Amino acid sequence: MAIATPPTRVAAERMERLDEIWQSRPGVLGWLTTTDHKRIGLLYFWTTLVLFGAGGAEALLIRTQLAQPNSHVVSPNTYDELFTMHGITMIFFFIIPMTTGAFGNYLLPLMLGARDMAFPRMNALSYWIFLASAIFIYTSLAIGKAPNAGWFDYVPLASRKYNPGHNIDFYALGIIFNGIASTLTAGQFIVTIFKARAPGMSLNRMPLFCYAFLAASFGLLFALPALTADTIFLFLDRNVGTHFFDVAHGGSALLWQHLFWIFGHPEVYILIVPAFGIATSIIPAFTQRRLVAFPLVAIAELLVVFIGFGVWAHHMYTVGMPTVSMIFFAAATAMVVIPSTIQVFAWCMSFITGFARFRTPLLFIAGFVFMFVTGGLTGIMFVAIPFDQQVTDTYFVVAHFHYIIFGAAVFPIFGGMYYWFPKVTGKLYFERPGQISFWLIFVGTNLLFFPMHIVGLLGMTRRMYTYPSGLGWTAYNLAETIGGFVTLAGILLLLGNLFVSYRRGPPAGPDPWHGPTLEWTTSSPPPEYNYAVVPRVTSAYPNWDPVDRQVDRLNLGDGAFMLDRGHEQPEVTPVDGRFAEIVRMPHESPWPPVLALCLALVFTMLLINRYEVAAVMGLLCLLALVGWHSQEPEGA
Amino acid sequence: MKAPRKDRRFAFLILAVVPLAGCGGGDSANSLAPASHQARDIANLFWWMMGGAWLGLALVVALLFWSWKRRNRRGWGDDVEGDKPGEKRSWYAVVGLGIAMPIVVIATLFVIGDLFVIKTTQAPASTTTRLTVEVIGHQWWWEVRYPGTHAVTANEIHIPVNTPVRVEVETADVIHSFWVPELNRKIDTIPGRKNVVGLDADKVGVYRGLCSEFCGLQHAHMSMLVFVDTPSAFQRWLAHEEQPASRNPITSLASEGEQLFMNGPCSSCHAIRGTDAAGFVGPDLTHVASRTTLAAVTIPNDRENLREWIVNSQHVKPGNQMPNFDLSGHKLDALVAYLDGLK
Amino acid sequence: MTDYAVPEERIARPAAWWGMWILIASEATLFGVFIGTYFFLRFKTGIWPPNGIPKPALVVPLILLAVLVGTSIPMRLAANAALERRLGATRLFVSIALVVQAGYFAYAVHDFSDQVHRSDITRDAYSSIYYTLLGASHAHVLLGILFNLWLLGKLARGFTTYRVNGAQAIALYWYAVIVITIVVYGTLLSARA
Numbered sequence A: 001m002a003i004a005t006p007p008t009r010v011a012a013e014r015m016e017r018l019d020e021i022w023q024s025r026p027g028v029l030g031w032l033t034t035t036d037h038k039r040i041g042l043l044y045f046w047t048t049l050v051l052f053g054a055g056g057a058e059a060l061l062i063r064t065q066l067a068q069p070n071s072h073v074v075s076p077n078t079y080d081e082l083f084t085m086h087g088i089t090m091i092f093f094f095i096i097p098m099t100t101g102a103f104g105n106y107l108l109p110l111m112l113g114a115r116d117m118a119f120p121r122m123n124a125l126s127y128w129i130f131l132a133s134a135i136f137i138y139t140s141l142a143i144g145k146a147p148n149a150g151w152f153d154y155v156p157l158a159s160r161k162y163n164p165g166h167n168i169d170f171y172a173l174g175i176i177f178n179g180i181a182s183t184l185t186a187g188q189f190i191v192t193i194f195k196a197r198a199p200g201m202s203l204n205r206m207p208l209f210c211y212a213f214l215a216a217s218f219g220l221l222f223a224l225p226a227l228t229a230d231t232i233f234l235f236l237d238r239n240v241g242t243h244f245f246d247v248a249h250g251g252s253a254l255l256w257q258h259l260f261w262i263f264g265h266p267e268v269y270i271l272i273v274p275a276f277g278i279a280t281s282i283i284p285a286f287t288q289r290r291l292v293a294f295p296l297v298a299i300a301e302l303l304v305v306f307i308g309f310g311v312w313a314h315h316m317y318t319v320g321m322p323t324v325s326m327i328f329f330a331a332a333t334a335m336v337v338i339p340s341t342i343q344v345f346a347w348c349m350s351f352i353t354g355f356a357r358f359r360t361p362l363l364f365i366a367g368f369v370f371m372f373v374t375g376g377l378t379g380i381m382f383v384a385i386p387f388d389q390q391v392t393d394t395y396f397v398v399a400h401f402h403y404i405i406f407g408a409a410v411f412p413i414f415g416g417m418y419y420w421f422p423k424v425t426g427k428l429y430f431e432r433p434g435q436i437s438f439w440l441i442f443v444g445t446n447l448l449f450f451p452m453h454i455v456g457l458l459g460m461t462r463r464m465y466t467y468p469s470g471l472g473w474t475a476y477n478l479a480e481t482i483g484g485f486v487t488l489a490g491i492l493l494l495l496g497n498l499f500v501s502y503r504r505g506p507p508a509g510p511d512p513w514h515g516p517t518l519e520w521t522t523s524s525p526p527p528e529y530n531y532a533v534v535p536r537v538t539s540a541y542p543n544w545d546p547v548d549r550q551v552d553r554l555n556l557g558d559g560a561f562m563l564d565r566g567h568e569q570p571e572v573t574p575v576d577g578r579f580a581e582i583v584r585m586p587h588e589s590p591w592p593p594v595l596a597l598c599l600a601l602v603f604t605m606l607l608i609n610r611y612e613v614a615a616v617m618g619l620l621c622l623l624a625l626v627g628w629h630s631q632e633p634e635g636a
Numbered sequence B: 001m002k003a004p005r006k007d008r009r010f011a012f013l014i015l016a017v018v019p020l021a022g023c024g025g026g027d028s029a030n031s032l033a034p035a036s037h038q039a040r041d042i043a044n045l046f047w048w049m050m051g052g053a054w055l056g057l058a059l060v061v062a063l064l065f066w067s068w069k070r071r072n073r074r075g076w077g078d079d080v081e082g083d084k085p086g087e088k089r090s091w092y093a094v095v096g097l098g099i100a101m102p103i104v105v106i107a108t109l110f111v112i113g114d115l116f117v118i119k120t121t122q123a124p125a126s127t128t129t130r131l132t133v134e135v136i137g138h139q140w141w142w143e144v145r146y147p148g149t150h151a152v153t154a155n156e157i158h159i160p161v162n163t164p165v166r167v168e169v170e171t172a173d174v175i176h177s178f179w180v181p182e183l184n185r186k187i188d189t190i191p192g193r194k195n196v197v198g199l200d201a202d203k204v205g206v207y208r209g210l211c212s213e214f215c216g217l218q219h220a221h222m223s224m225l226v227f228v229d230t231p232s233a234f235q236r237w238l239a240h241e242e243q244p245a246s247r248n249p250i251t252s253l254a255s256e257g258e259q260l261f262m263n264g265p266c267s268s269c270h271a272i273r274g275t276d277a278a279g280f281v282g283p284d285l286t287h288v289a290s291r292t293t294l295a296a297v298t299i300p301n302d303r304e305n306l307r308e309w310i311v312n313s314q315h316v317k318p319g320n321q322m323p324n325f326d327l328s329g330h331k332l333d334a335l336v337a338y339l340d341g342l343k
Numbered sequence C: 001m002t003d004y005a006v007p008e009e010r011i012a013r014p015a016a017w018w019g020m021w022i023l024i025a026s027e028a029t030l031f032g033v034f035i036g037t038y039f040f041l042r043f044k045t046g047i048w049p050p051n052g053i054p055k056p057a058l059v060v061p062l063i064l065l066a067v068l069v070g071t072s073i074p075m076r077l078a079a080n081a082a083l084e085r086r087l088g089a090t091r092l093f094v095s096i097a098l099v100v101q102a103g104y105f106a107y108a109v110h111d112f113s114d115q116v117h118r119s120d121i122t123r124d125a126y127s128s129i130y131y132t133l134l135g136a137s138h139a140h141v142l143l144g145i146l147f148n149l150w151l152l153g154k155l156a157r158g159f160t161t162y163r164v165n166g167a168q169a170i171a172l173y174w175y176a177v178i179v180i181t182i183v184v185y186g187t188l189l190s191a192r193a
């Protein structure tokens, strides 16, 4: 339902009023104070894209150094900083904020039929904190003190004794800081999903995309505290002189590893689950078919995160654990595979039994299935403990996780960028260069990551800043480097295509794909209030329910259920989605960026060990919070 | 070098050509060229898993290809509501391929890998082997001790062929990981712990080992060589290694070098058994000249490299714990002559 | 308004209540990890607390705990009064809770610094986790106090739905603080066994 032209005078009046009510301030100030989930999503998008560029630049420097044996492109310490920052950037500052921050923020309320998140200001806060944490951690690179002990940062290498500079303090504080942003996002996604659905959208009518983000949010909420505690301990050990990880004083180096991976393994599923969500949105649209085995897939999405909490020690098979514990974790790892296989075959069967149109988004999803299965199959090999002990910490593992992360998390992000491009910009992208960009990226990543399996089996360990010739590794490494640059070319073509399409693409209209979910019922780009009429929902594919859309149109004609007396949004009962109340939402607040700034000051002061000043800055944070809450939503 | 028969049988499964042969000359670290029953079990496990993985991937690719064949089928957008015909069959496919099949496959893998192969790769219990070797990881070199004897060396381990050996690993600083791909899986050195792994080589030769846990700047140059000798050659080597350094340097130049070593900074970091030098920061140099490489397999051990190392170790292995020494001419010649005599 | 009539009665919890549960879940997990760490360190150490460190005192913490649990009553009363929009009663109960909480907190801080003087946080792993747990628990009490102060400030200017929901959420947070404190003391006192 395009609501570009209101059908009646009442409708026109009311839509004008909605426009007025929801309008954002113009200019930079509007962006600074915005609470609009779409704007926040776009802010996240641009920021994470730049960070992806940074992580990619680091990766290509790594590859350039490794293209030849014994080369001196970068110094050993620079190399260590590069791969550490590459890992941190890609995981904490690219995938998580790109999927949850950008895609989740922009699309979740749209798919739920809501006008905004349940806590719009908190949403803004999460962005500003995220931005501040990114600047914080990249400052370290700028001043030559970047974290250099790997993304999992094992102690005692990361302890003050072996790493006296501020490098690791940047890591510890940066990770805690970033974790606050992710926790805020996760928390309010959960509340939004349970509270802000369109009336009628009971849980079984919720799109799979939302299930995926629900799973990811629960994962973040319960996984991040382990990392936070771990990095707090690390910070205290390094700066206060505690002994959590110090064996000589009753601490334990393995404590770090356990806590890290208790976070770290759920984290990898948090990376992938939103990508599942994107895939389950694109597949129905381009096969024009409801996804096969919907309930199984929904359960699988939740289950994978849940079981993912019980497998962490499979990253630690070589630390000398008792065999029984290892076998326990191997069994759990074996179980975690089932939800993934369910999904893979549900997608495949949808491809086959639907009416597949291999346009660029679907190509990326097909590529994603291929890459995910390849990476997943090497993941399964690690279930055999002796084999894992043989190849752990070699490039075989690097191959596993790049297949699964690049192939299975980044491919859907690219596919999603194409798929929702018309929705966000109102323009169509160009199909031909789109398909070429897919093939470039597909060939590039396979050339980049496949040889890593072989070179790992040939004994090449991770995190070597250089390697000798004569071990049979050289040719593979060169191929990988070439693959890296082919990938770069593909990504640049993709971004170029979208950029040109934005300038010159043909208009898309509200629903170029005949997509299944609610976002395709509103105009492209959506108005600030998303939906003029609160949409009626009776299935998980509301845009394919012509009767309901007709009801929306009639409602609009009557000016009914337009909630135009303020920043209003309906809230529902959490499970069966019955209409519960109309709430007033806060709108435009300067406090989120202010609070983020104060927090940044706290972390900076902690970094340079000025604890008194940090406490004062903490008081500033509290003041900002008081200011924040002095603005109550009007009339609430 | 010819690939072992079993490897060749599956070699066609791997797309690119892996140099499958282990040369046993220290110039490969190929986990698929096993030289012990443990490594062989793991390699076989891998070949089977890889075969299975290719089948699994082929299945999914076939399904994708099938849908590609059916692309642009008529009916787009006609009838998106309601279930498609064949919905039941799709469900069966998902349950069968997505639940039943993986359960069978993974259960098999689990039983073979984690109940059987894991046994053979397990570390031997103490006192069940005749030989125990102690390996201590340092940033960035390996100290090697033979408990019960006086032998101490660095970065080179000698073991007899066809003899189970218990290797006990510890660390002097951060976490390292002891790994000789052609002989067995790896094991980490954890502060405050003694971990064990078994070696049981069945082919005489030299095998390369690598530190495989990131341990700082020179993690890349922290390798070792494992010499698998015949039992008699091993006994000879051990007997020699136990001897203190010869007290009578052969030439006067070398005696001068000895003086320099003892009175200079060298002796504060290095030990040479039978002399006053008893430092423990760097490797034991008692028989340094009998080793084939220097600085954890960074450079071959010859006079040229020895000179270079003493004068410019920070260039050879940037960041390593031994400083450069501003020596030249006669003094350097003397020092090198002395060290080169420590056979 | 066609078929979307708003129900008269509240049939679903407000978002504020959900939000507070999210915060509590996150905090509780953090404490869970701290406590896991405590026992991880404990079971790898023979003597606990390690030689020379006195076992934690029993009586004072238990009294403190009792006081703290007691404050749940005025908080509960305040939350109920807020629901009924009885302004005076709400203010009164919040103030009562606040005074007791502040007393608890003052004594806790005093006791904490006292202990640190006797045996430093940098002494060994036991001290590290002991003081981290205790400190984190006290910090949460402080946060609860700040919430209450803020609520009192807000109530100075009467009720809104927002404030009523706030009062419920803050009471909920306070119960969580109490539960967390009980678990923390239980953990720390387990060293006596």
Ligand code: HEA
Pocket (backbone or CB within 6 Å): A152, A268, A269, A271, A272, A314, A315, A333, A334, A336, A337, A340, A341, A344, A345, A372, A373, A374, A375, A376, A377, A379, A380, A382, A383, A388, A391, A392, A393, A397, A400, A401, A404, A405, A408, A409, B056, B057, B060, B101, B102, B105, B106
């Ligand atoms: C997006 C992230 C992601 C995902 C989804 C996964 C998924 C899986 N991972 Fe991976 N993993 C990582 C990211 C991820 N991993 C990272 C980043 C690391 C390294 C961290 C580091 O050390 O830096 C790692 C490391 C890692 C290890 C430790 C390796 C080591 O260091 O020694 C292990 C061990 O068990 C493992 C296992 C698995 C398994 C079993 C899955 C399963 O969930 C996979 C399930 C998928 C499938 C099975 C595909 C579907 C297949 C079919 C449909 C075909 C039919 C299948 C059968 C018949 C079985 N992973």
Ligand code: HEA
Pocket (backbone or CB within 6 Å): A049, A050, A052, A053, A054, A055, A056, A057, A059, A060, A062, A063, A083, A084, A086, A087, A088, A090, A091, A094, A095, A149, A150, A151, A152, A398, A402, A405, A406, A410, A448, A461, A462, A463, A464, A465, A484, A487, A488, A491, A492
């Ligand atoms: C999301 C996760 C992710 C992604 C996408 C990638 C992508 C890539 N990684 Fe990744 N990598 C990790 C996560 C990831 N990696 C992690 C966790 C580690 C472990 C770190 C550790 O050991 O601690 C690792 C380690 C790692 C290593 C091992 C280093 C070592 O052990 O010594 C290597 C080596 O080749 C490598 C290479 C690459 C390459 C070439 C890419 C390429 O695919 C990158 C291609 C991307 C680009 C080329 C960017 C293009 C973007 C733009 C052009 C945007 C520009 C736009 C604007 C500026 C607006 N990575």
Ligand code: CUA
Pocket (backbone or CB within 6 Å): B137, B138, B139, B140, B175, B176, B177, B211, B212, B213, B214, B215, B216, B218, B219, B220, B222
């Ligand atoms: Cu020692 Cu890596």
Ligand SMILES: [Cu+2]
Pocket (backbone or CB within 6 Å): A264, A265, A268, A311, A312, A314, A315
């Ligand atoms: Cu994992």
